[in-house]
Amino acid sequence: MRFREGPLGDLKVPLTWTAAVALIVAAVIGVAFLLADRRETLQEQAYGVTRQTVDTVARPVSGAIAAPGRWTGLGLDYVRSYFFTASENRRLKTELAEMRQWRDRALALQDQNDRFKSLLGLRTDPPIPMASARVVSDSRGPFANTRLADAGSERGIVVGNPVLNERGLVGRVVGVSRGVSRVLLLTDIASRTPVMIDRTNARAILTGDGGPNPKLEYLRGVDPIQQGDRVVTSGDGGVVPRGLPVGAAVKGLDGRWRVVLFADQSSIDYVRILLFKDFAQLADEQQLQAKALPPVTTEDPKTSILSAPVAAPQPSAPKPPAPKPPASAAQPQAGAPR
C-alpha cells in the first residue's frame, strides 16, 4: 500500500518547516561529529575503524585512477630522456666531476669522524629499517594535507613513523590499516614537528598551516636564524630521529620565519617510511629491564698489593729497594723535544 493511499495520506506538513528541522538535526549531528573528533591528538586510537575502512577501499580505487597519470609521466620521461640525451650527458659529466671532489672530502671527513667517535667512545644511533611505498592519493586543501601510501601494518608500519622522500622529511604516519597508511604532511594544520637550525642548533617547532611553507614557532636564542639556513629535525621528544633534512628557512610575507620544504623539490610519488617510533627502541629493552644486578667484581686477593704485607708481616725486616724505571720510560722534562 502506498503512503498516500494510507490513513496518513491526508496528513500535510509544511515542507519548508520540516526541511528546516531536518537541516537543524543534520547540523547537530555534524557538530557532534566535530566535537567527538580527536584527530588533533594524532593518537592511534583516534584513527577509527571508519577511517581505516575508507582508506583500505580508497587505496585500490585511487591507485587505479592515479595509474594513467603515472604511466603518462613515465612515458614523457622516456621521450624526454631520448631527445635530451646529449645535453643530459654533458650535465651529468659536470655534476660527476663536482661530486668526485665531494666524495673525496666526504671520505676524509668520515675517516676523521670515525676517529673522533672512537676517541670519545660515542655510541651512535643504529641504522633504522625502512619500508618503501607509493603514494596513491593526495589531499592538498587548507584544512587537511594528507597522503595515502600503499604500505601498511603488514610491513611493520605503525602510527608515528616518520616519512621521507629522496630530498627530505615529508610527514609522519597517523593511521595504519592493512596495505595502506595515512601520512600527515608537515604542511597540515595539525602537524607539529620539533626541528633545529643546523647552523646554530636553535630549537623551534615546525607548525603547518595548510599552506606550502610551514611556520617556525617558538624560536629561541639571540639571532638564531638567517635566510637560507638549513633546518633539520632535532629529535626532541623522540618523535622523529635527529638530523633528518626538512628544508631551508625563509622570511614570509607576514614577517614570520617559514621553511621551504626540501621534499617539495621533487614529486612525492614514492616515499620511505622509517620504522622508527621513539628512542626507546634504539636501546636493548631486555637489557634495560633486566632485574639481576651485575656481579660484584673485586680484586684478586693474591695479586692485590694490600695482601702482601698481610701475608708476610715482617716489621723489622728492611724493605727491598724499588727498582728504578728505565730511562726511556721517564716522563719528558719541560722543554725537552717531544
Added chain:
Amino acid sequence: MSMSGARPLNPGRWLGVPMLMCIGATIVFAAPIRIWGLQLPEPVFAMVPAFAWAMIRPSILAPFALLVLGLFLDIFWGGPTGLWGLSLLVAYAMVLILRNAMTGQSRPMLWAWFAGVTGIAMIAGFLFTMLDSLAMPSLLAVFWQFLVTALLFPFAHRLVDRFEDADVRFR
C-alpha cells in the same frame, strides 16, 4: 496549493546521482599527478549540490545527503570529522534562506551568489578549523581553494536547470 503541479522528484536522480558524481570527481582530483611540477587543484565539488539542492526545492533528505557527503570528504581527505559536513550545511542554509532573492536571477548574478555562498562555506570551514585545531589556517590556501571551487558554478547551474521545473510548487 493544488497538487496538480506536484511531480515529486526521484531522490535517486536529483540527490543520489550528483552525490556519486561529486565523490567520483573528488577521488579523481586527489590523484597525485604533477604536470610540469604543478599539482592538480582541489576544488570542493560538494559545493555544487549544496547550492543547487537548496535552489531546486526545500527537502528533508538533502541536508542529510550533504552531511554524508561532507563526512566522506573529511574521511577521504583526512581532515577533522564533521568539518565539511557542517560547512556545507551552513552554505545550504544560506541558500535556503536567500532562495527567493536568488530565483530568477541572470546567470552572472547567480555565479556571484554561488561565489558568495562558497565564500561563506570557506569562512565556516576556517572558523571550525580554528576552533578544532586551535591554529589559524593559511588564508592564501583558503583563498586558492575558494577560487577553484567558485569556478564550478556551471555544474551547479546545470543541476539547477535540470530539476528546477520538476516540481512547480517550489518555483
